[in-house]
Amino acid sequence: MTWFNGSLFLRVYLRNSKLKLIHHLLSISPTFSSQPLAQNPRSQSLNSPIMVRLKDRYLLVNILYTDLPPSQPSSSSSSSSSPNTPVSDLLRYNQPTTTASASADLKPQTLLRDIRNEITSLFGDCGAGKVNHNLQVKYFSPATSTFILRVSREHYRLVWAALSFMQSFPVKNGRPCIYRVLRVSGTMRKVEKETIRRARLLILAAKEELKGRSSSDSLGALLRGDSTSQQRTLPIVGGQDVDSASEDDMVED
């Protein structure tokens, strides 16, 4: 299996990469046997020089914080002293993205740089080279901790993997967080629709909470957007991408 992937990779490498450093291959090939990096042979065959259409994937990513913001009085320590109630799970798992210095908000460029760094460290120059030319932050909203990434269709898994490995926010002494990919789609429109859908559900939940009917269920707060019926859930089976022209989006958590 490893050898197979390696040879496939070699072909990919020679065709795609502008870097001619073959020795990287040796260092990288074991990594490529890991599941998320298995290339889809079909998408490779589409990568012929005649076919010049560029195809992208859009990733909708949510940043989850596990701790409370530094300015928030800790609920456990100050439960007796503070007059306000402990922070509900809904707010806790849907925090805005804050930086230490409130004046300079986080820029998308910072985020992008961090993702690139992560990819480089995980997949080397080759992986970074594949992804970098097309990686872009299409939307980044610190208030809701949501961002949309554009990746080339063939390599979106590299970015996804990198996001999974990132553990803190990309600033100095950044808060620990999790990057959660909510949606992969072929069009920006569908990603936007999904964002709206999720935001609606969160609003509903927040309104219920305002009325006092809060069910302080941490898991529910976390999976608020996913709990409702998903019509088109395409599971990704065994690392094989259900990647085709007709398929335009899939949901994975």
Place this chain on the structure above:
Amino acid sequence: MMKRKDPPGGAKDTQGRNPNPRNNKRVKVQDARNIRTQPSDAALEDGKLDLNKFLNAREFEIKALEKSMNKCKAINATRVFQMVPRAMRRRTASHNVKRVPKRLRAQATKEMLDDNTPTVESRKRKPRTTRARIRVETMKRLRYLADKKRKKKAKKAGDGTTEEVQPKGTSIIKTRAPRPKIRRNMLNEPPKADSKYRKRQINKTWLPTHLWHAKRATMTKPNSPLWRFAIPLTSTAKCYRPTHRASGQKGVVAWDVSYMSTIGMYGTADCLERALRSLGLVQEGLWNARGKKWRAGVRKWTGTVSRQQKSLRRDIGPATIVWNPQPPATTSDEMETSNQPKKPQRQILIRTHPSCFLELFEELLKLAKSQKPQLHVEDLRFEIGSIELVGPGSTETLLGVLEPFHQTPEAAECHATVFRSLAGVTNPASLPKDAILGFSAKDPRLAYPPKRIQIPSGSEQTLLKTLTEWPVEENLKPYDIFDRESRYQASRMPAQKSINRRKGANAPGEAIKVTAADPPIPVMLLASRSGTDGQAQGTWTLLAPWKCIQALWYCLMHYPLTTGGNPRLGGLEEQRQIAFEHGLPWFPGDFPATDAGVEWEREQRAKRRGDWDRRPKSKRLEWKSLDLGAGRKGEMGDGFACDFEYLVGLAAAAAGRPDVSRTQGASDAVSISDGAAEARVGDQSVGGQSPAGTIRQVTKREFDALVRLGGGDKPTPPPAGAVVTVGLEFVARGVAKACARIYRLPGRAKVEEVRAAAVASTQAEVPATPEVKTSNGLPVDLREQWLAKVPDGNGKKKGAAVPRMPAGVDMETRKKILAGSLLAVEVPYPRPAGGRNEVDLGGHHPLCPGEEDLIGFVTTGAFSLSEGRGAAIGSVEVGRALETLREMGGREGRLCVVRNAGESVGWLARWEVV
């Protein structure tokens, strides 16, 4: 001159904006794609998490995203002509605003201005070709002449007296307006065309709706009309599947079939009977009590008429025959006045296909003259036009368009009331078989646009009662459409201009009142069933005077169906398609045993050959090198043809000599090369001299009788050169095209013979070889190979079952099983001797049977949307078909192999006589 791509005003913008218009556009796009965001503070209350702020942040996000989506959509380069529904799109709409619907025209004009689209104005366009230039010059000269004439006339009228206007010697006698002559026993002239269009109709006649159709359908080529008519072949829009849907599930397909020929005939009842009997209407059911309704004129008869040709009868083609009802019995005093009781005169209408019109007309003339007292024949081709409708909404459409013409409810005609009560019928086949309705209708333009009909609630009971009782025989009167005077009156409809004027005087949406100027339109409706089962959609045929067809058609096409949409237009292709989907043969294409069919086939051959000739040599089929396997080279017979001549020749040769020698096969190539010459001299074949002219049609009934007779010890010899039309259905895969060859499965008895012979020979001389071949090199077990391809009841192939992957095994096991199965297949080493396709095709498909098993040809074939698999209509030679049926029984005997012309792979099908 500005460049096309540059938007106007891009260059003159100097104040701070980007001078490059492309950059402007880019900025615009970037702006539209930018989604607004909030800083993190927006979601925090003094740095603390807060529910209200949280809510606000989400709301802001939703708004921002929605706005971005809208903006992105708006920035897209869409033009108004792209918003038009598919059926209304025109290629020229991108540069001609007049091709865009009116409500979008202003916007389109603006867009074209913005975009600097080069537009044309036909008025200002210069003629490009020499021909066009000459035409323009002639037009100019003519205009000048007409102008001069007009001026002269005006001058004369100005200074002339009244005497000059009314010259001396003319008396003021009112005369009947001249009406077109209908000459008896002669062919009639087509209606005189408008002088503007006369030159285009020298060799053909336009349908009444020609101008409408010419814009929406592919017509026959101007220099090659079909049956002397310009006929719409198919819609210009894609319509294969929509037609299938509209004809069976939802909607209507309508055809202007005014090209169908109508012949009138009148004389005494028994003379007519004798004439019709000699046309082949010999079933006693027509002439005894069972045919009473038909003879009374409340049912029609549809079938094939034939003529005597020496000792045999030859089919002419399908015809519909309608009797005119007799006028109600005259009172006794009238009888007394006419001292000599004359036999009542009866009238019939014969409606037939234009391709066999002349043949039938000449035959009728012969028959009419031989009767005593003589019959009279009238050519009513351009007197009566017709429209055909198929689909669940057809009855509804007719109800919406045809309003019975009567002033008071008491004066209502019986048939008109029956017709009005048909609201709710979704299939004309549910009416009594071959029902006729004849009545007078109002001018449909008076109530234009047609409105959706209201089905009265609780009408099901009355409808059922009407359908079962079918009260059409009480006070039956002759149909007006038989009457020349009323047809003539109807064709003098008021002009569209006057209708418009009357409409303008009316309140909006109100129907125009009938006045004396509006004549009643005599119509006749024929309901026919397609096929034998009552489930298939039937057809409505509307007969009306030729001149009224256009008005009816315009209203028909705008009827709003209850299921949505309007009726679809159909062409000749659609007619063929629907006949094919119902499993019915289409005249003349599927009737190779009629003169019209032979003629059609000849044209098709020439067309196929022409298409073939036009292709470059490297890209066309080389018939001679077609490999049929087992050493057989070359197509059998003419590859462009349903080569019945070849088949009949083979059969005759087989009857003379028991085994057909291969030398005949070798002569195939010759017959192909001189096929062109054959097509050229094919004119003689119509006369019935060539082999194609001698083939004879056998009906289903006759064929069944032959099959039943064959049960005896001594099989009756089938008629020579007889073919029977069959419907074919593929048992598994395969789609046939026209000209595909139909083979029977090789005979079992022959196989036994050969095997015995082989065994005998091996005992005598050489050691036994495992493979025994018949004399023509085909494997002995060819029949078994083909039978193994028959799927069993569950739709699975018999034969060796392919090992299936067991469910729910993991990857490793799957791999092992796969590898095992790959290794298990034994490839013989060394490869068996002999060339390619010696024993079978590619190692898994049986070879086609030999030419001694060729039984017929496919005349129409395609993938049938109603069956969900390949189907075809063809003709098989009766002798061979009977032989097979007797030898192998009804089930196996109907299995056949169908191979497309020019291909080596055959597919298994089952035939059934239709």
